[in-house]
Amino acid sequence: MYRFRGVAIAVAVAIALGASATGVSAQSTSPGGAPRATEVGITGSTIRIGVIADDDNAAAPGLFAGSPRAVEAWAKSINAHGGLAGRKVQVDFLDSHLDANDTANAIIAACGQDFAIVGTEAEFMDDVTNLVGCPDHTGAATGLPDLAGVEVNLQELCSPVTFGPNPGQIDCATKDEHPQTFRGDQGPVRYFVRAHKGLHGIFVYGNDLQSGAIAGIALARINEAAGIKSDGEIGISAAAPQSAYTPLVQQFKNKNSNYALNVNTFGSLVDLRKEAVLQGLNTNNVLWDCFSNCYTNSLIQEGGSAVEGTYVSLNQLPFSETKYNPALAAYVKAVGANKVDGFGVYAWIDALLFQDSVNAIVKRGGDNALTRKALLSQLASTTSFNAGGIWGTTNVAQRIPTPCFMLVQVKNGKFVRVYPTKPGTFDCNKSNTISVKANLFTG
Numbered sequence: 001m002y003r004f005r006g007v008a009i010a011v012a013v014a015i016a017l018g019a020s021a022t023g024v025s026a027q028s029t030s031p032g033g034a035p036r037a038t039e040v041g042i043t044g045s046t047i048r049i050g051v052i053a054d055d056d057n058a059a060a061p062g063l064f065a066g067s068p069r070a071v072e073a074w075a076k077s078i079n080a081h082g083g084l085a086g087r088k089v090q091v092d093f094l095d096s097h098l099d100a101n102d103t104a105n106a107i108i109a110a111c112g113q114d115f116a117i118v119g120t121e122a123e124f125m126d127d128v129t130n131l132v133g134c135p136d137h138t139g140a141a142t143g144l145p146d147l148a149g150v151e152v153n154l155q156e157l158c159s160p161v162t163f164g165p166n167p168g169q170i171d172c173a174t175k176d177e178h179p180q181t182f183r184g185d186q187g188p189v190r191y192f193v194r195a196h197k198g199l200h201g202i203f204v205y206g207n208d209l210q211s212g213a214i215a216g217i218a219l220a221r222i223n224e225a226a227g228i229k230s231d232g233e234i235g236i237s238a239a240a241p242q243s244a245y246t247p248l249v250q251q252f253k254n255k256n257s258n259y260a261l262n263v264n265t266f267g268s269l270v271d272l273r274k275e276a277v278l279q280g281l282n283t284n285n286v287l288w289d290c291f292s293n294c295y296t297n298s299l300i301q302e303g304g305s306a307v308e309g310t311y312v313s314l315n316q317l318p319f320s321e322t323k324y325n326p327a328l329a330a331y332v333k334a335v336g337a338n339k340v341d342g343f344g345v346y347a348w349i350d351a352l353l354f355q356d357s358v359n360a361i362v363k364r365g366g367d368n369a370l371t372r373k374a375l376l377s378q379l380a381s382t383t384s385f386n387a388g389g390i391w392g393t394t395n396v397a398q399r400i401p402t403p404c405f406m407l408v409q410v411k412n413g414k415f416v417r418v419y420p421t422k423p424g425t426f427d428c429n430k431s432n433t434i435s436v437k438a439n440l441f442t443g
Contacts, residue, residue: 035086035367039137041115042370047083048090049075049354050110051347053121057098059208059239060265064121066335066344067149068093071119073334074351084358086367100124107131107144116145116375118354119347120162123209126153132161136372145375147354149346152211154441157399163379165349165391166315167399169218171435179439182218186226187405187432188289188313191419192259193227196287200229201259202252204268207235214440216263219291223261225436231255238265245275252281259287266294269310270303277306287311292342300413310410315392315402316345317424318417324424327352327388349387353396357382392426403432 034044041048053067054060068091075089083089092114094106103124110117111134125131125148134144143161151157151168158172171181193199203223205216213235224230232255234248249272252260262269269290276283288310295312303310319340322329331348332340357378361369382396392404404426408415420427 033368037137038368039115039371040111040135041113042087045087046090047085047087047358047370048092048114050092050094050106050114050117051119052094052096052103052106052110052117052125053119053347054098054123055093055095059098063098063123064150064343066339066341067119067121067347069339070331070335070344070347071351073331074348074355077330077334078355084355085362085370096122096124098123100126103127104130107134111135111144114144115370115372116147116354118147119350120146120148120156120164121150121343121347123150123152123212125151125156126211128155128159128162131156132159134161134372140373142372143376145372145379147350147379149343149350152209152215154211154214161376163353163382163396163399164346165353165385165387165394165396165402166346167394167396167401168215169222169401170441172399175441178442179437180441181435182222182438182440183401183433183435184219184222185313185315185401185403185405185432186222186434187403187427187429188311188407189223189226189228190432191407191427192287192289192311196258199227199259199287200231200255201257201261201286202231202248202255203233203261204248204264204272205233205235206238206264206268208237208239217440218436218438219263220261221436221438222434223289226434228259228261231257236264236268238268240268240271242271242275242278245272246279248272249276249279249281252276252286253279258285259289261289262294263291264293266290266296266299267302269294270299270307273303273306273310284309289313292316295342295408295415300410300415304413307410308412311418312408312410312415313405314342314408315405315426316342316349317390317406318408318415319345320415321417321423325389328390331390345390349391352387352390353379353382353385356385389424392428401433402428403430404428405432 036044051068053064096103136142146162148164157168169182174181203220386393392402394402407419
């Protein structure tokens with residue numbers, strides 16, 4: 001469901017996260033004297049940032065737990081090498097609990113105490129009034145910079161203070177039109193249809209939240225436009241039991257489908273594939289497709305042999321390729337190889353975007369040039385970002401999704417790179433980008 005992208009940040013192996021692409025060390029000193037308080041969340045010794053993410057909740061426990069884990073690990077690493085802009089980074093984790101009220105309260109709290117929020121992964125970010133209108137140190141409604149890892153709601157997707165390497169599919173210039181324009185990456189589908197003629201099948205998306213359903217349907221439409229015939233777009237709750245997938249498998253059989261796309265949780269794919277085995281479907285004749293929501297060891301641990309052969313398309317390098325990319329190696333080392341996940345790396349990449357942006361501001365104006373206005377201006381001018389090569393290059397400023405992708409496949413209980421075959425690379429053909437029209441925001 002969610003994707004990502006990225007100017008190269010020169011993360012030297014010897015110092016992990018000590019310098020950014022601007023060439024300014026994390027320990028930089030500046031003209032204009034010693035660091036001092038310049039903005040909400042910034043003192044002479046501290047840069048305070050918030051992380052708003054859904055973690056502790058009954059419906060999906062630990063949903064985005066990887067986000068605060070990644071940002072806190074990044075801050076610990078950056079502080080160990082001198083900090084940022086002559087200051088130490090302090091992280092405030094504000095758990096939004098998959099709850100609209102808690103999300104709104106987290107925004108208010110962050111507005112009053114934090115310079116910016118980094119690694120935002122909250123499903124109920126659907127009221128951005130206090131985000132956009134957040135007053136800065138002068139009292140002006142500059143807004144709270146939001147470097148988001150997961151953007152689902154239209155309000156956040158098109159917020160003037162929200163930026164990230166993982167923009168949503170909608171072209172915000174068309175949000176009030178009917179139909180709207182959605183942009184995506186057709187590269188994986190083009191790879192599939194070259195090898196498998198006549199693909200047709202079902203598209204399974206989560207329908208617990210309208211915003212999530214819209215994102216899922218948009219990805220389904222993109223795949224349809226890229227060349228896979230639809231046998232049905234099917235919404236299902238992430239909390240549904242395996243038995244709820246029985247009619248889906250029956251429909252699959254009735255249509256002789258040979259393709260299935262899952263844009264629900266990884267657990268949804270596990271249940272679908274286990275039910276397919278239970279119902280006697282020849283799963284070897286089906287191309288099983290998923291996005292980064294399935295890039296977790298939990299897919300393999302819970303799915304076992306039932307999920308063999310599943311393809312997962314990524315806009316990031318796989319975690320197994322740390323020796324090919326120092327920035328990726330820094331994330332895995334800082335967080336721990338057994339704790340990395342797709343949502344966590346989104347937040348890590350947001351932290352690198354924050355680091356790069358701060359260093360660019362400091363290079364121009366010194367350590368005391370840091371304000372929310374300056375950060376928003378820097379983000380709005382970042383047209384090429386790739387998080388040191390972890391990500392496919394993205395135009396952050398214009399919220400244009402990357403054309404870059406790569407594919408892994410579950411083989412013998414492991415995620416194995418299958419395309420492009422060369423480690424550390426992506427397919428970044430500009431023709432991978434596709435636009436479709438769909439009237440999904442009907443309000």
